[in-house]
Structure formats: structure tokens, C-alpha cells
Amino acid sequence: MNFAFIFAKELIMDDDIICERALKCPIYSGILASNEVLIQTYKNLYCDAGKHGRDKCKRYQVALLVGKCPPDILPNSNLSVEDIIRNMEQ
Ligand code: SF4
Secondary structure, X not given: OOHHHHHHHHHHHHHOOOOOOHHHOHHHHOOOOOOHHHHHHHHHHXXXXXXXXXXXXXXXXXXXXXXXXXXXXXXXXXXXXHHHHHHHHO
């Protein structure tokens, strides 16, 4: 294991730079795969931006409250967290 790998791993683990939901998130892993620029923008603003980034993400906020989020909700959805959850219950 080289120094760069150890440093990167600790950076991720200690500061949670990458959202812990990234591996299972359809946004992070490719639902918008046809638009690489948009995916990268979302990653920069939300997924790879530490706590500050994911705290702004509607997907993250919804999943934090109810454990999941519909796949079609974007990080910057115009719907409120409450509306998203209400729609899930219908
Ligand atoms: S879109 Fe939101 S929930 Fe998904 S990985 Fe990015 S910050 Fe996390």
C-alpha cells in the first residue's frame, strides 16, 4: 500500500468527503450516464463535497429520514423533502 493510497483512504474515511450513499446512488453511479457533464457537476456540488455538499442534496436528506429515495429525484429537486416523502407514501 503506497502513501498516496493510505492518504486518500484516510481522507475519505475521516472527513467523509464522498457521500456514504454513493455506491448505491443511481445519480452517482449512472442513471444520468448519457450526460457526463451533468453527473460531474452533481458530484462536485453534492456527492464529493463532504458534509456540506450532501447536506444540500435532496436525495440524501430524504434517505436520511426514511432510508431510501426514489431513483428519479435529483439532488437539486425543486420538491421539498416533505413533498418527496409525501409522494412516496401515496
Ligand atoms: S446524489 Fe446525493 S445521495 Fe446520491 S451520492 Fe450524491 S450526495 Fe449522496
